[in-house]
Structure formats: C-alpha cells, structure tokens
Amino acid sequence: MSDAPVIVELVACAERKLGRLTLNVPKTLNSLTLPMVDTLQQQLDAWRDDPEIGAILIDGSGEKAFCAGGDVQALHRSATATPGGPCEEAEAFFAREYRMNYTLHTYPKPIICWGHGIVMGGGLGVMAGCSHRVVTEATRIAMPEITIALFPDVGGSWFLNHMPGKSGQFLALTGASINAADAVFTGLADRFIASEHKDAVLEQLRRSAWRGDCAANHARVRHILRPLTEQSIGSMPGGQVEPHLSRINSLCDGDDVHQVVDNIVNQQTTDQWLSRARDGLAHGSPLAALWISRQLQATRHCSLREVFQSEVQLATNVVRYPEFAEGVRALLLDKDRNPAWAYKSTREVPEALLDGFFTAPWPNNPLADL
Template identity: 70%
Template sequence: MEELLMSESSVLCSELPAAAGKVGRITLNLESTLNSLNLEMVNLLQAQLDAWRDDPTIAAVFIDGAGEKAFCAGGDVQALYASAIASPGGPCDYAETFFAREYRMNYDLHTYPKPVICWGHGIVMGGGLGVMAGCSHRIVTERTRIAMPEVTIALFPDVGGSWFLNHMPGNAGEFLALTGASINATDAIYTGIADRFIGSEHKQAVIDALCKQGWSASNEENDGLVRSVLRPFAEQCIGTWPAGQVEPHMASITALCDGDNVHQVIDNITGLETEDPWLAKARDGLAHGSKLAASWIHRQLWETRHASLLEVFQAEIQLATTVVRHPEFAEGVRALLIDKDRKPSWSYAASRDVPGSVLDSFFTAPWDSNPLADLSRGE
C-alpha cells in the first residue's frame, strides 16, 4: 500500500512498496497554475530528495505532475515579478532566494546517486524543464510540449539551460534559446533532453512495473533495473512518435546561426522570409522579444560552452541575480503576464544599440560571494 508522506500540499510525496525496497514518488501538485514552481515547492522537493538520498529503503524516485495539462509550466514568474518591482535595483530577496534554491535543487537532481524517473507529460517549460533535464530517466509522451521562451520576458534559459542547450546538436540550443521555439517529444530525444518516448496511457503500468521489482542495494544495479522496466514500454510505442521539428530544420538552423556576431544571427532569424509555420513562429518569438535579453542569452551560452555543470549553475545564479534587479525583466513580465497588453517597452530596439558596458554589467558579480560557491556535491 502506498504510504503518503504529504497530502493537501503543493508537492505530494509518497513511498510505494516494491517486491524489495521502495520507490519514492514526488508529484508537483498545483494543477491550477500548471504546477509552476514556487519557493515552497522547491523547498519541499529539496527536503524530500535529501531525505531519500540517505534512506536505504528508497531505491528509485519517480517525479510527475498533477493533471493532464502539464508536468510543470515553469517558475512562478508573477512572484518573481512582485519581488523585482518591490526592490528596483535589488537586492530582490524572494526572487534571489528562489533562484539560488531552485538551482541547488536542479544540480542535486543532475548529480543524484539514485535513479530518478521523470514523467514529462504535457507542458514542460522553464523550471519544469530544469527538473526534467536533471533526472536520469526522462520520459516524454505524445502530449509533451517543451519551450524555454525566456527571451519574451527578458530572462534567459536558466535552470541548467546553459548546460543542456550547449550540449544539443549543432546550433540547435542557440536557436531554441534565442527564439523560444516550442518542441515536442521527438525533438526532446533528438536534442538530448529526454531519453524515452512512452505513450501517456502506459503511465500507471510503468509505475506498477517499477513496484514489481526486487530492488538492490546498488544504485548502479537499480539504474539498470529502471532501464529494463522502461524499455518494453518504449518499444511498444515505436512508430507512434510525433513528427519532429528540430532535426528536419537543422540545415536552416545552422545557416541562421552562422553569423559573425550575435547581431548578425539576430538579423538572420528576424529577417527570415518563410512559409514554414515552425520557423515563422520561432522568428516572431525573437522579433518580439527583448534584444537586451537576446544579447545576454547569446553571451551566457558562449561563456559557458566549456563549463562544468557546477560552473554552469554558479554562472546562472550570477546572471539571474543581475537580470532580476534590472527593469527589463519586470517590463517583460508586465507586458506578457500582468497587464497582458503584449506591448513591452524594451530598453533597446536592436541588439546593436546595447552598450558594451551595459551588457558587461550583467556578467559582473553583484555580491562578494556566489550563493552557490559551496555547490560541490557529486563533482
């Protein structure tokens, strides 16, 4: 019988008995906001991961989201907005605490010693993608919709985006980061942010199969057991994958991102004349987005292209802190999510208008010590 550790909570945690050992289950449980992460949820996630890391009875962890619409649609951006406008220029206590704790949780997922299975069904955006990307067994379904559309609100693809975007084939990561283009399950597997496609109708059967296992005391053996459980479900679904967008468009993506500098790349994309609906939507995402944000997105990816996972999260907390203290972020959120007029008054009309000193300021440490300076577990 399932042992429920937390009920009526924004994060549900339970322990599922298996033939030997247990499977820990974490469900993001704010269906009304598409399971968007807030500070409470991050703290609950972190606490449960910490408890199960050292619990010898827990062999694996399964993470999913409540409802059928979304695994997790991102972070609670309106709470970040409230923090930003309450303290213009910073420090923005809630937002900065949220980012630091969220990134710590993301890093712990990437380096977690036990197998972690993520059921990435429905919308997986922003902070949700950060959770999924860090798991060791990432499942996507026919309804998975993934995007990192931060350019539209003057943020950047964080939560480890500087890591997984830079590890995508060719220029795919750069293109997705600059445009906020939406991708599906097939794209997720091609770009390396998901591992298996399994139809959503198999979810309970997957959980049941995990609970039939006689788990080992060895994390490595348990990782293999998870693979053996998931493999037949994935094999059943071969031939049912949706048509991908990224791989068929790689030649275009390569050409569009082939510029002498970020300005030319932006010009290539925003100047694209095409009847292709996916490319046209990607073009419009960048065209309507913040050109200041596009500049720091491009620079962040470039500066972290050879960085370790540890260095990535330390770089991201620095950029997130400087970004949330700048009015461009608040204006982007206002226009898209608060007033919803979709008419942001961006600081600069074009990336060429951004002074070098202004861009440099986002990559200058705003404090004496990086909040994630101690982030070293697993490295």
C-alpha cells in the same frame, strides 16, 4: 489526493520502496514556488542515503502539464518591490532552485521523470536533471524566457550547449516550442513512451525488487522502460528540430550575435514552425537576446557546477534590472503584449551595460559550495 503543492509518497515495492514526488498545483500548471522547491530539495536529501529507497519518480498532477515553469509573478513582485535590488525573494528562489537542479543532475539513485504535457522553464530544469527522462505524445517543451527578458536558466546553459549543431542557440534565442521527438533528438529526454502506458510503468516499478546497488537499480529502470518505449514507437509525433537542423545551423552562422539575430528575424519563410520561432525573437527583448547569447558562449566549456554558479550570477543581475519586470508585465500581468523594451535593437545596447550583467553583484556566490 492531498492538496499539498508537492505530494510526497513512499510506495511499497517487492523489495524496498519507491519515493514519489508529484507536483500538485494543476490550476497553475504545477508552476514551481519556493516552498515547492524546498520540499523537493528536502526529500531528495532525505532519500539520498536512505537504504530503503531504491528509486524516485517525479510527475505532475493533471493531464495538462508536468510543470509550466517557475512562479514568475512572485519573481515580478520581488523585482518591483526593490528596483535595483537586492530582490531577496527572487534571488533566494533562483539560488535554491538551481541548487535543487544540481542535486537532480548529480543524484546517485535513479530518478524517473514523467514529462507529460507542458514542460517549460523551471519544469524543464527538473526534467533535464533526472536520470531517466520520459516524454509522451502530449509533451510540449519551451524555454521562452526571451519573451519576458530572462534567459534559459535552470541548467539551460548546460543542456542547450550540448544539443546538436546550433539548435540550442536557436531555441534559446527564439523560445521555439518543441515536442517529444525533438526532446529525444536534442538530448532533453531519454525515452518516448505513450501516455497510455503510465499505469504499466507505475505497476512495474512497484513490482521491482530494488537493491542496495545504485547501478543495478538504474539497470532495473532501463529494463522496465525499454519494452514500453518499443511498444510506443508508432505514437511518436514528427519532430521539428532534426528536419530543420541544416537551416538552423545556417541561420545561426553569423560573424556576431547581431548578424545571427538579423538572419533569424529577417528570414522569409512559409514554414509555420520557423515563422513562429522568428516572431518569438522579433518580439522578445533585444537586451535579453544579447545576455542569452553571451551566457551560452561563456559557459560552453564549463562544468555543471560552474554553469549553475554563472546562472545564479546572471539571474540576480537580470532580476534587479527593469527589463525583466516590464517583460512580465506585458506578457503575464497586463497581457497587452506590448513591452516597452529599453532598446529597439541589439546594436543599440551599450557594451558596458551588457558587461554589467556578467559582473558579480555580491562578494560571495550563493552556490560557491556546490
């Protein structure tokens, strides 16, 4: 195996080829760096119009994770090097990562994502954009950005707003972990296939006679995955979101975001999943809870293009503000889990401060040309 952070392969098939991209930094749970983002973008661009490429597979090395997110420590270094910004490395990462995510969402050829193991943050951004998203019994998904004072980005403003009921808002505010059944229920994944069938998927992709017609190739992928999905039904774990949906909707039914936060944080429950979700919000940044809520509200009716343009604006403003650096310090660097948040509650945050995060920090949006 190559030691490249992204392994690029051309797999010969019955007709044409399969392009395979394997995230290959298992020591860091395949967390995305800027060079990895650039490699993904370059290959997607090169293969889009290559008549020899019928379909693409994206997976991760190792059994633990597809991708545990972006390289947050690199973002922290950039944020602390130039407090108040511009934070050039971090801002370049966000802009190029979101461009790559948008490319995935709008790609004409079938892209199969094998979302096995941990799928968090930037990894979920990759998976969510693919046209054929497969999860397994080992899949563990979360967008825990509130714990480091970020927000569910990489298209989160799009897919969270399209989830059933208030589940997207709840997951965004709490960072709650979900599994394969939840991913299928909320629309983050298309199919559940037991991990033991991965070799069968690869073998059938290799045997395929890919056409020059993208629609026919999408149908071919569905034909391959469908019977393996049916064979895997007995292995699917029980979900959390669907059985809790009425409770989630009730907790998120507030007159304003402050009441929603109070509802979640003050709930008395012996349910393990709900209590972990409650604690995620209770220990997270109150300021982040506000920009998370406003971002979801502001993008409810936005196009995908507008979503990524708004996310890069918010991410740029967030990384320039000290709350994010403090969150990363407490959770990932010093690991004392005792962040000194700027405000003790959401009600203490000045409205003018929050407004500033939704004001363009530059004359031209770096994703204006999407």
